Amino acid sequence: MKNFFLTGVSGLLGLNFFLNLKNNYRIYSLIHKKKISGIKNIKLKLQHSNKIKKFLLKKKINYFIHTAAITNIENCEKNKKKANDTNVKLTLKLSKICDQIGIKFIFVSSDHLFDGKKKFYNENDFTCPLNYYAKTKVEAEKKLLKHNPSCLIIRTNFFGFGPNYRKSFSDWIIDSLKNNHKIHVFKDVYFTPVSIDFLIKSLVKIIDKNISGIINISSDKKISKYDFALKLAKKFKLNHKLIIPSFFSEIKKKNNLVNRPKNMSLNNKKLKSTLNLKHIDIDNMINSLYLSRKSKTVLSIKKIK
């Protein structure tokens, strides 16, 4: 059985990762602030390098999956030091420990790294971050590639079921429509999201192939956030009339939002050739999301407070 060390276990991705893979792998994770019943709390802090190093060696960890980050874009802009400390400095520190003791370091980056002028971004395109969150991700990527070339960097954007305290973009759409609330969704912001389920399965396969460097995990076709919301409404048989098409510049002005790229679409050619996949289809993933809504894992995620 392979041993994983997972950061960010209370987060949207971390929690799904833990619950999906806990029966197939030995997963050690430490709680930051949010405690979760049923997940063992290792009493360590990520900042304590020596203790972390000893723990990784003692437990014979094979893979270090780093999902912990400050992910709220508005918060990153307001508290740049905290964002930099967590997203860049802590990431680099952990990656250096892993490099020293021969543990594969996997960093979850973002699709936010560009100015949005290109149709699709591949792994070698120049980055051009528009906000501080994106800057921290770009900075972390550059430092990791310099100091730990054997690390794996995943660029992605995902949807799926999260706990009540951490709803995903798809949760927000589904729950709002179920509650008969109108939602404003961008018609002019494009992305290539994947389901969390697909992301986790792909990640495990990529890890098995021992690949290093950057790889995009994304779906085939770019889609606007508005069209994505319509697809979800249709599949979940919810009232699509509650979805109000909106434009980024209007909402940005109204809600004083931090700047964001209007196109975050990632090219998935490398992923498809690496995993020998023909199509990565958003409709299939939305269909699987619908079918999984009453599964044991999803029900247990929804119960977590």
Ligand SMILES: NC(=O)c1ccc[n+]([C@@H]2O[C@H](COP(=O)([O-])OP(=O)(O)OC[C@H]3O[C@@H](n4cnc5c(N)ncnc54)[C@H](OP(=O)(O)O)[C@@H]3O)[C@@H](O)[C@H]2O)c1
């Ligand atoms: N959500 C998306 O669609 C998306 C898209 C692209 C990329 N990503 C990237 O994917 C990764 C996972 O995202 P997510 O949405 O699952 O994140 P999330 O739900 O916001 O969770 C973040 C996690 O990081 C932990 N954390 C924050 N600061 C920490 C610190 N100083 N030490 C230890 N743990 C700390 C949090 O713990 P506490 O709650 O206890 O503080 C939480 O468990 C992130 O790197 C994010 O940038 C996400």
